[in-house]
Ligand SMILES: Nc1ncnc2c1ncn2[C@@H]1O[C@H](COP(=O)(O)OP(=O)(O)OP(=O)(O)O)[C@@H](O)[C@H]1O
């Protein structure tokens with residue numbers, strides 16, 4: 487029978503919390519790059535110009551279908567062979583997950599934009615709005631509201647996928663957990679605590695998001711007609 | 712009445728692929744004139760309206776607005792720049808069958824939007840004008856309601872106010888009462904009629920023949936992408952010459968001429 491002993495974990499809690507901070511940091515940065523890039527990719531994919539939409543479609547589908555671990559290794563181990571930049575694990579991680587998540591966000595944006603009735607574009611156009619004005623003032627505000635649940639789900643998925651960055655020795659929560667487990671010979675306790683940390687982080691996040699959604703649903707007579 | 716054509720169309724042809732929807736339309740709409748377009752479904756009424764404000768690009772022909780050619784001619788072909796078309800659309804108001812109000816904005820914001828975003832007017836000026844336009848269609852007390860809380864007739868009147876807020880030279884109405892419950896049709900027609908009385912230049916597609924009879928200065932009968940008959944409503948609606956127009960009017964058995 488295993489003798490549970492959490493004291494080595496708790497005495498090294500700051501070590502794990504640093505990992506948690508790093509996990510959070512990479513996720514936040516990946517989101518803040520991934521969302522605007524995703525919007526740009528979505529707009530390119532929706533473009534009337536075949537070449538533009540073709541290239542965007544390829545990028546999106548490529549990053550959606552290749553495993554994130556392969557992408558990460560490619561950025562970290564392979565890219566430096568091609569071009570003369572040595573990426574730190576941190577930069578490689580942020581770059582990989584920004585691009586990878588942007589592909590998914592692009593599809594969420596595209597779905598949201600496509601879900602807006604054509605009449606909205608027409609009404610905007612009829613009062614003299616340009617494509618950009620229509621998008622910014624009329625289409626996106628409505629589309630984004632409809633996209634929020636998918637956005638949150640994708641962000642949570644991203645947070646979970648960042649555990650992969652431990653494989654390029656970036657000190658995220660998973661990496662710190664591995665280190666600590668080896669050092670203390672207490673993998674059961676360490677991974678239990680780490681699982682709970684992820685659980686509370688993500689659960690807290692989705693719990694908050696439910697409230698955000700409720701709030702938006704209330705404030706917006708607006709979402710649906 | 713001034714003789715200047717607010718809108719003029721010459722030799723307008725519109726094709727969608729192989730389908731020729733408009734087959735060379737010539738039309739001049741004078742300042743203050745109300746023109747009603749009639750025709751069976753698929754005859755090209757909407758397409759004609761949409762070519763006038765360039766929601767659709769004409770395949771051939773010329774469109775003039777207040778005497779000025781829209782677009783530029785290059786090597787015998789018309790080239791249209793998006794900027795020019797956007798500016799043109801601010802001078803040509805359009806109201807749709809399905810209202811298309813912006814659901815995330817109140818009635819007031821709907822009517823302010825074009826003024827602030829497109830015409831770059833100050834919020835104060837835009838709001839003042841928006842309230843004025845809502846009053847014009849009898850809805851100033853609904854200014855702070857979202858579209859979801861308005862009836863169909865109210866929505867359509869807000870849409871009219873939204874178009875009017877740009878201070879257009881001509882208004883295009885495309886079957887604006889077709890999606891309404893019968894009891895709501897009257898309030899919208901009343902608003903349009905009031906515009907006619909104020910001297911607004913208008914091109915109206917409608918199936919409300921009684922309304923057409925009263926409001927139109929001229930009725931055009933469109934069939935298969937051609938204008939086959941036109942004239943004052945008392946002639947076209949009472950004793951049409953072409954067989955197609957007769958059939959169309961007989962199809963509208965509800966149409967009774969008022970005495
Ligand atoms: N974007 C488009 N692409 C292809 N065909 C089109 C398009 N828009 C209209 N058409 C076709 O052009 C023809 C005329 O359409 P239009 O909408 O102008 O008719 P309408 O007179 O307004 O009819 P309705 O009374 O039903 O509104 C129809 O056969 C229609 O199918």
Ligand SMILES: [Mg+2]
Nearest residue numbers: 756757758886
């Ligand atoms: Mg039509």
